[in-house]
Amino acid sequence: MDKQLLAMLVCPLCKGKLKYDRDTGELHCLYDGLAYPIQDDIPVMLPEEARKMDADEKLPTSPGRTGEA
DSSP states (O other): OOHHHHHHOBOTTTOOBOEEETTTTEEEETTTTEEEEEETTEEOOOGGGOEEOOHHHHSOOOTTOOSOO
């Protein structure tokens, strides 16, 4: 994903920053809890196409967080 394009894209709902998740190929809005897909290197910025993220996905990751309860 092009870094300049990523810097310009914002969430269409809240206008907040998006975080690129290379593993899932999605752009995440942590505020709205939505994951926008990237198809053929084109971000699909339609809220109706976004996936609702799980609570665990919205939590920030840190070196001390293992993902286990």
